[in-house]
Amino acid sequence: MTRAKIIQYLAPFTMVFIVLLFIYNIWSHGTIVHPGEASYKANCAQCHGEDGEGIKSLVPPLNHSDFAAKNIDSIPCWLKFGLSHPIVVNGKGYDQPMYPFDSLRVDEVQVANIINYMNKEFFNLDKPVSSQWVRERLKTCR
Numbered sequence: 001m002t003r004a005k006i007i008q009y010l011a012p013f014t015m016v017f018i019v020l021l022f023i024y025n026i027w028s029h030g031t032i033v034h035p036g037e038a039s040y041k042a043n044c045a046q047c048h049g050e051d052g053e054g055i056k057s058l059v060p061p062l063n064h065s066d067f068a069a070k071n072i073d074s075i076p077c078w079l080k081f082g083l084s085h086p087i088v089v090n091g092k093g094y095d096q097p098m099y100p101f102d103s104l105r106v107d108e109v110q111v112a113n114i115i116n117y118m119n120k121e122f123f124n125l126d127k128p129v130s131s132q133w134v135r136e137r138l139k140t141c142r
Contacts, residue, residue, distance in 0.1 A: 036117025039110045043101055052122040058096050060089035062122040069123045072115070076134045077141035079111050108134045 001009075041050065044062075048054055052062035062068055067089040068075065082100035086093060101111075108131040115134070119125040 034113075034117050034120065036110075036113030036115070037121075039106065039114045040117050043106060044114065047098075052118070054089075057092070057094070060087065060092070060094045062118055064124075065089050065122065068118070069125060072119075072123070072125065072127065073137055075115055075118075076108075076111055076137040079106070079114070080138055081141055107131075108138070 047059045048062050049059075052065075054061035054063075060067065067087055078098060079101050083098040086095040088094075106114075111134045112129050112131045115129050119127055119129075
């Protein structure tokens with residue numbers, strides 16, 4: 001039997017194995033985690049909270065944030081370069097700087113995933129974004 005025939009013979013079994021592994025993962029863990037959730041928790045939750053509630057008068061909330069929802073096109077810039085001017089979120093003023101992400105750790109795909117996660121979980125927006133969208137917005141920063 002040639003190598004090509006062996007691969008052709010084994011390919012369907014490989015696909016079945018991958019599907020079964022996927023099903024087992026869902027069964028054992030219960031859900032599929034949004035790809036932006038892990039990045040949000042690793043990079044944003046320390047300040048904005050697991051549920052986007054913020055920290056009292058120091059860090060603004062993301063959950064139901066009127067400021068973030070109105071300025072969705074600016075979020076990639078905030079993540080990349082930070083935010084250092086006073087803002088008003090849901091009628092309350094905040095004047096603490098937001099520090100930028102480490103650009104070596106978070107790329108455009110992860111930024112898009114984080115924004116998609118926040119859109120779904122905190123802003124109630126049905127506006128999926130892509131890494132291309134993030135790249136275009138980053139060109140307009142500063």
